[in-house]
Structures are given as C-alpha cells and as structure tokens.
Amino acid sequence: MTARALHQLTAGQAAAMLKGWELSAEELTSALLARIAAVEPVVGAYLRTTAELALSQARKVDESRRAGADLPVLAGIPCALKDNLSTSGVPTTCCSRILAGYVPPYDATAWSRLKSAGAVLCGKTNMDEFAMGSSCENSAFKRTRNPWDTRLVPGGSSGGSAAAVAAGEALYALGSDTGGSVRQPAAFCGVVGLKPTYGLVSRYGLVAFGSSLDQIGPLTRDVTDCAHVMDAIAGHDSLDATSLPGQAGGYASGLAGGVKGLRIGVPREYFAEGVQPGVEAAVKRAIGVLVEQGAVAEECSLPHTGYALDVYYVIAPAEASANLARFDGVRYGLRLAAGDHEGMYRATRQTGFGPEVKRRIMIGTYVLSAGYYDAYYLRAQKVRTLVAREFAEAFARFDVLACPTTPTTAFPVGDKAGDPLAMYLSDVCTVPVNLAGVPALSVPCGLAGGLPVGLQLIGPALSERTLLRAAYTYEQASGGPLSLPEEVKAP
C-alpha cells in the first residue's frame, strides 16, 4: 500500500495491518505526518502538531510488538486531541490567549488511558475558545476549514478534531460535547461522533466549560472505530467525582447482532421548520434502512424540545462564568501587570478572553446574580427536569430516538459569525441530549447538496452499546462508511 493511501484507513483496518506486520507503527505515523504536511495549510485542523512525540510513541509500540507483546487495538494508531484535553508536557490552551503557553503538569484521564493503550499523538486540534461556539471561528489562534468544501466551517466546537479525521490527518480524535460540540462537527465533516452518557468518560483533565453538561467523546471514520475508542476511554475514574460506578466496555464486541425489533421513535419536533429538505430526506432514508433491517419506527413527540435551547443558554453560561473565574492571572496562564490584585484580574481577563467567552461570562454572571437567580437559573434547572423527564418517558416506549444531528449541512465561513443567537440556534437538535445527560451518536447518512448529513441516534443512559449496534447496522446496510474527500482544495 502506498503512503498516499495509508491515511485513508480506519483505525480498525490499520490495527489489523500492524498486527499482521504488513506495516509498522512508524511507517503509518510517517504517512500521517506527510498527509498533515500536505493538507494542513488548507484545512488548519491542528493548533499544534507533535511530530517528534508521535514518532517516538510509534517506535515504542513497534518495539513492544517486536518483543512479542499482545497490544491493544489502538496501539500505534495516530490520533488527535482537542486542545481542551490536558496533555502533560504538551501545551493545552483551549484556543484562548489566556492560556497561551500553558503546559499542563498532568494528563486528562481519557488521554492517559489512550496513552497506556499505545496511542500515537499527532497533535492538538483547533476549537472554539473554551469550547464556546459551533464553527471554530471563535478560536483565538486560527481558522479551520471543512475538508469537504473549504469555503465552509467544519462545525464546532470540536471542529479541528472532526476536520482532522475527515481530511485523513488523524485516524481518530477526541473532542468534548457540552451542547453538541462532538456531534455537530461530526455531522458537518462526515465522520462518526459520540456524546457518551454523562459520567461514562472521566472529565478529569478536561478544561471545564459547563460541568453538568460536558462529556468527552470520540470522532472516527466509522462506527467500529468509535466502539474501539470507547472501549479504551470509558469507565469509572476516582479522579472525577461525577464518574459513574460500574463496568464499562464491550462496545466493539457488541456491534453485530442487528436491529430486529428495535423500537425507534422519530420525534417530530426535530423535523420542524428550519430543517433543510435535503437533511430531512437523508435522515428519513436512513431510518428507512433501519426499518428494512427489522427495526420498527414510529413518530413521537417531545414537546419541551423548543425550551431546551433556552435552558441551555442559561445553564451553560452560568456554569461557564463560575468555571472561568479561575482564570485570574494568579497561578498559571496570562498575567497582566497592574497596581493591585483587582486590577490584575480585570486586565488579565479583559485581554485574555475573546468576545464570545466574554459574552457568555456576562450572561452567566447576570443569571446567577442576586435578584435574578430564581427567575433564570433556578427556573432553567426546573425546566431541565422537565426535558429529562420527557426523554425518560420516550424511552419507556422506544429503545432509541432518530433525528437529524443538525438542521442544516455545514454553513459558510463568516455566515453566522456576527450573530451570536443565529449561531446558538444551530445547536437546536443536540442541546436537549446534554441537558438530559443521555448518550447520542451522529453517523453519516449520505449527502445533501454534496455535503454530509448526520443521523442522530439518542438512547437512554448507558445505552451506548445499542446506539453503536444500530449505527453499525445502518453503516453496513448502506454500503459502508462514507467515503471521505481525497482532494482538499483551497477556497
């Protein structure tokens, strides 16, 4: 196989070749680094590449294999991490000037688990500053382009991770999802993205945005790879107080088995006004494929869907304003000199944070302030209860819910950058899931107008195996994973 084609492999395919000695981890990594060098000037998926680290990790895997070790599936597979995942010795900035040059002294648990599974890190990916955004345009450092059409955004906030996987610059990546930040860019870039059940993947070392909503999740070429990554990163971690107890795993081994008798609910609110006809058609075709495979689909209603975005835009900024209070210039990151400590906080934060982050800190500060807490924050927490209850009721009747991941395909760079509210509305199909804490997966379901569309499958807490099995069944029945664009043209 030529170096040109190695970057097109799935992690699972590459793992089989590594195991069979058809390929060394070093060769694979070199091929990926060459691909990065070729397309990165146009795509801009990475904030920082770690070529030397990648090659040394790959050589180590090759040595262990030569010594006869039985290695995990992901050993020697090149990957990318969103820049809000702490990586010991590698700068982690959340694409914010306030963390420019910050080098964490510890690893996020998800990364330390991948590392012990033999992962090869190609670099840290671009994102909206502190994960606040849906297009990567809020990064303080660079723009990322959608590999399908570089005039378009890759989505966000994990847009760099999604673009890296779609452009063949990593075989898989991790992102984080607070209101859709894994699933929306996955849909826009034609890759698989999973937001796990709240608490299934440790948040230790993930720079906090909305602590009650944040989850780390994989972005992959196909459903099998998504299951492999989940097998490596899921499970209890004593370093995260919200980590769920009990055993995780069995994701890759449970993919086959089909969907015979699977009860699919199709919530009509997710096909409301604003959903592009091409998106709706692709999603309905995909549901039809699952029905042909033996699933039973029925329309249903989640009447509180319209309120979910409003709940989110109270709770997420409130939690963000509290979480981002730690960026004060005292212990790490940027510090601007001032005569007194108060002046230092103000000057540091004013210079270090970008416009969207300031906007959300302002909203969050307001809704938590004396006199407004009950009207906004407490009320939003009560409506969250209603949203979660509504999902629970739906899951008494259905095994999964199927709907679009996003109302539209990827939008042009600059299209919504000046209108915060329009940008927020692009998360309308993904936000309710985070409020309810349940898992959801986006799997590519064809194209609309030449651009990828995501089918979102939502399940009850800890139903990842069911979601992956349903997505795998769809992927197999529809002719395999979506072929990714080979040529990436400058806009």
Next chain:
Amino acid sequence: MRGLTADDVKRIAQLAKLDLSAAELQQLLPQLNDILAHVASLAQLDVAGVEPSSHGIDLLMPLRPDTVQPGLIQEAVLALAPEAQGKFVVVPKVVAG
C-alpha cells in the same frame, strides 16, 4: 422581564471582573438583550412542584476512601505561576497599608 440598561451591563462586567471597553459595552447591550429575550420563553412554563436538577441523570457521587494519594508536584505547579518565590505565588499587594 425588563431589558438590561447600559448601567446594568457595566455592573455585570464589574461582577465578572472584565474591564470591557466602551465599544464592547455598546455592542454587548443589544446582544445580551437578544439572548435574554429568547430565554424569556422559560417564564411561560408552569414549573410549580418541579424539582430543579443539577444534572440530567441521577448521580450517586459516592465518597472515595480517605487515604493518602500522591498529588501534583509542588515544583511543577509553582513553575506554571507567572511569578513565584520559594513555595509561594507572588501577586500584587492585596491588603492596603
């Protein structure tokens, strides 16, 4: 609920410890009011008797055993500080006098 005024926005910026410029304050006023007008739909719902939830799913949050564990290394953490001296982070004067 009434909209925010320019003075409200200044007061919020003070609480948030942001030294916003006049241009930023001017730009934020309509944006924040747009967002608050949108989330005002929450006031339409009857939430009488509904418990607020801090998370979407019930968390047990069990206590871990209270045993000594290795933590972060002091030197590594202090090395991150913009200014440090001995075992301390140096900051501008906090108490007047």
